[in-house]
Structure formats: C-alpha cells, structure tokens
Amino acid sequence: MSDDAIPTDLAERFADGITTAADGAWEIAVSAEQLRETLAFLGADRQPAFDYLVDIFAVDYGEQFEVVYHLSRPRTHEMVRVCSRLSRQKPSVQTVTDIWAGASWPEREMMEMYGVAVEGHPDPRNLLLPEGWKGYPLRKDYEYPDDHPWLSRDELHDKPGEYLKQHPVEE
Amino acid sequence: MDLIKSLKSLTEEPLRRAARERKDSPLAVRFISIVDKVVNTGKACSVWPVQFGLACCAIEMIATAAARYDLDRFGIIMRPSPRQSDCMIVAGTVTAKMAPVLERLYHQMPEPKWVIALGNCAVSGGRFYQDAYSVVKGVDRIIPVDIYIPGCPPRPESLLDGLLKLHDKIRGESIADDPVREGIRPGMSGYEPAGE
Numbered sequence: 001m002s003d004d005a006i007p008t009d010l011a012e013r014f015a016d017g018i019t020t021a022a023d024g025a026w027e028i029a030v031s032a033e034q035l036r037e038t039l040a041f042l043g044a045d046r047q048p049a050f051d052y053l054v055d056i057f058a059v060d061y062g063e064q065f066e067v068v069y070h071l072s073r074p075r076t077h078e079m080v081r082v083c084s085r086l087s088r089q090k091p092s093v094q095t096v097t098d099i100w101a102g103a104s105w106p107e108r109e110m111m112e113m114y115g116v117a118v119e120g121h122p123d124p125r126n127l128l129l130p131e132g133w134k135g136y137p138l139r140k141d142y143e144y145p146d147d148h149p150w151l152s153r154d155e156l157h158d159k160p161g162e163y164l165k166q167h168p169v170e171e
Numbered sequence: 172m173d174l175i176k177s178l179k180s181l182t183e184e185p186l187r188r189a190a191r192e193r194k195d196s197p198l199a200v201r202f203i204s205i206v207d208k209v210v211n212t213g214k215a216c217s218v219w220p221v222q223f224g225l226a227c228c229a230i231e232m233i234a235t236a237a238a239r240y241d242l243d244r245f246g247i248i249m250r251p252s253p254r255q256s257d258c259m260i261v262a263g264t265v266t267a268k269m270a271p272v273l274e275r276l277y278h279q280m281p282e283p284k285w286v287i288a289l290g291n292c293a294v295s296g297g298r299f300y301q302d303a304y305s306v307v308k309g310v311d312r313i314i315p316v317d318i319y320i321p322g323c324p325p326r327p328e329s330l331l332d333g334l335l336k337l338h339d340k341i342r343g344e345s346i347a348d349d350p351v352r353e354g355i356r357p358g359m360s361g362y363e364p365a366g367e
Contacts, residue, residue: 128268128305129267129268129305130267130268133267137304137305142304144302144304145304148267150267150270150307150313151305151306152308153300153301153308154308
C-alpha cells in the first residue's frame with residue numbers, strides 16, 4: 001500500500017487522472033486507447049518500474065466493461081490500479097504478457113469469463129472452463145445451462161414436496 | 172449356535188428368496204448359495220477403492236482411513252489406479268471439466284465394481300445445486316451409484332456405515348445374476364469431447 005503522496009513523475013504524467021483511493025493505492029483511469037501505453041510506461045519505462053502484476057480482472061457495469069490492472073512494487077510498498085472502460089459490444093485489450101509474464105493466466109480467465117478479447121495472447125485457451133463452453137459466465141446476462149444433462153436442475157431437488165406428492169415412493 | 176444361525180440368516184435368506192423366484196432346482200439353489208457365500212465374503216472383505224478425492228470430503232475419507240477410524244481392518248486398501256480397484260468413492264464436488272475424466276476412470280475399472288457417492292456434492296451437487304453453472308448436480312448423472320452418503324462433510328462414522336451397507340449389498344448378490352450392469356457403456360452420459 002502506498003503511504004506517501006503521489007510521486008512527482010506520476011503526478012506530472014497523469015495530472016488529474018490519478019487519485020488516491022481509500023486503501024492507499026493510487027488509481028489511474030485511462031481510456032481504452034491509452035491503456036497499453038500506460039501499462040508499458042508503468043511496467044517497463046518508469047524508473048523504478050512496477051514490476052509485480054498482482055491481478056487483472058474485468059467488471060461488468062451493465063452497459064460497459066471495466067478492465068482493472070493491479071500493479072505493485074513490493075520493495076517500496078507502492079501499489080497502483082489502472083482502470084479502463086470498454087464498450088460492451090466488442091471489448092478488447094492488448095496483451096501485457098511481454099511486460100509481465102504472469103499476465104497470461106489472468107488474461108485467459110478474463111477471456112473465458114467475460115469474453116474480453118485479448119489481442120496477441122500467446123496461449124488463448126480456456127483456463128478454468130472446459131473446452132467448448134458456450135457463453136461467458138461472469139457477465140450479468142449469463143443464462144444458466146438448464147438444458148445440459150449434467151448441470152441442469154430438476155424438479156425433484158427444486159420442489160421436493162410437490163415432486164414426491166406426484167411421484168409417491170412405493171414401499 | 173445362535174451366532175452361526177444369525178450369520179446364516181444374514182446371507183442365505185436373500186439368496187434363497189432370489190433363487191426361488193428364478194425357480195432353480197433345490198440342488199442348484201444349494202450349490203449356488205454355498206458358492207455365493209464364499210465368493211461374496213471374499214468380495215466384501217476386500218473392497219479396494221480407487222480414492223477419487225476431489226474436495227473437502229477427501230479429507231474425511233483420508234481421516235477414515237487413518238489411525239483413529241482405520242479402514243484397513245475391513246480389508247479396505249486405497250488403490251491409486253482404477254485398474255486395480257473394486258469400488259470408486261467419489262468424494263467431493265464434480266465439475267463439468269472433471270466429469271469426462273471421472274467417466275473414463277469408471278470405465279477403466281474392471282467388473283465387479285461399485286460406486287459410493289460421498290458427501291452432498293457427489294449426491295446431488297450439494298451447496299452448489301442452486302447457482303453454480305459448472306458443478307454436476309450429483310455424480311449419478313454420469314455413472315451409476317450404489318451407496319449415497321449424505322453429509323457436508325459426512326463424519327468418518329458415516330462413511331464407515333456406508334461401507335458396511337456396501338458389504339450388505341455385496342453379500343446380497345449372486346453368481347447367478349447378470350454380471351454386467353445393464354446398459355452401461357462408454358459415452359452413455361452424452362458427453363462428446365471436442366475433436367473426437
């Protein structure tokens with residue numbers, strides 16, 4: 001967590017775009033076009049660089065997605081969050097695996113759970129879901145797979161009282 | 172004498188009832204029931220499960236196998252491979268990604284085989300029944316289950332009770348029955364892996 005004030009180079013570059021959040025981390029809100037450039041600056045060009053990528057995830061705000069990158073510099077306890085809003089129709093970002101190799105798995109999870117396309121990812125397989133899964137589960141409009149032979153719920157478990165009245169068990 | 176009589180009645184009565192229904196000759200019944208007693212005692216006293224510990228119920232299964240509750244005294248030795256085992260104890264939550272693996276391991280077990288569903292997740296999906304999109308709602312949607320042990324997790328005593336019920340079930344079988352369960356064949360659960 002960052003206890004000090006915002007350092008001068010970040011304050012100069014981002015001016016109003018950088019704020020300090022309640023937990024002490026610095027938040028930078030950028031547009032989708034500037035996202036890759038900002039991350040490259042923070043992770044590689046800035047001295048000292050934010051060399052630890054903590055997490056990448058997406059948030060579904062209904063009409064937009066927001067992609068959040070948590071970066072940190074463990075030696076000096078600095079932490080920064082880079083947020084960027086994307087359109088819901090064709091959300092896409094560029095990969096940052098060339099800056100931080102550990103971005104590979106969070107980006108795969110974001111691709112399979114939200115459908116945010118990550119351009120240039122070296123290994124775009126599903127991370128947690130089985131192959132060929134249809135739909136993006138963490139979106140707010142995801143439909144439960146009620147027609148799947150294994151994953152669907154049935155009357156016996158949903159309303160056991162009524163089911164047992166209609167199908168009484170013979171002793 | 173009373174003890175021997177009660178032991179006899181445990182094993183003979185269901186077999187004789189089944190043989191009477193099949194209208195076998197009395198000599199055949201006598202012979203089959205003696206052979207069944209010996210064979211079933213052998214099967215029941217050495218159930219070797221392939222431990223399919225997936226989640227928290229695996230801890231309870233391990234605790235049951237450990238010193239305090241001890242499964243070895245029942246002849247139950249956990250085997251690492253399905254090819255060497257009689258029984259599959261599905262202990263834990265089965266997800267959509269794990270389900271084809273589970274079916275494949277079930278088919279790799281040689282007959283005779285039994286399946287125990289340990290814990291609420293294996294019985295019906297458990298706490299994940301309502302809202303989890305990736306949890307299989309009960310392992311009996313994929314493979315046939317013989318014993319259901321509810322609990323989240325069930326205590327070791329419950330698992331022992333379930334295993335002893337499996338012993339009763341094994342002793343109630345007969346060599347005159349059809350050895351292969353009807354209608355179980357690879358692919359019956361409807362899963363078609365991509366690319367095959």
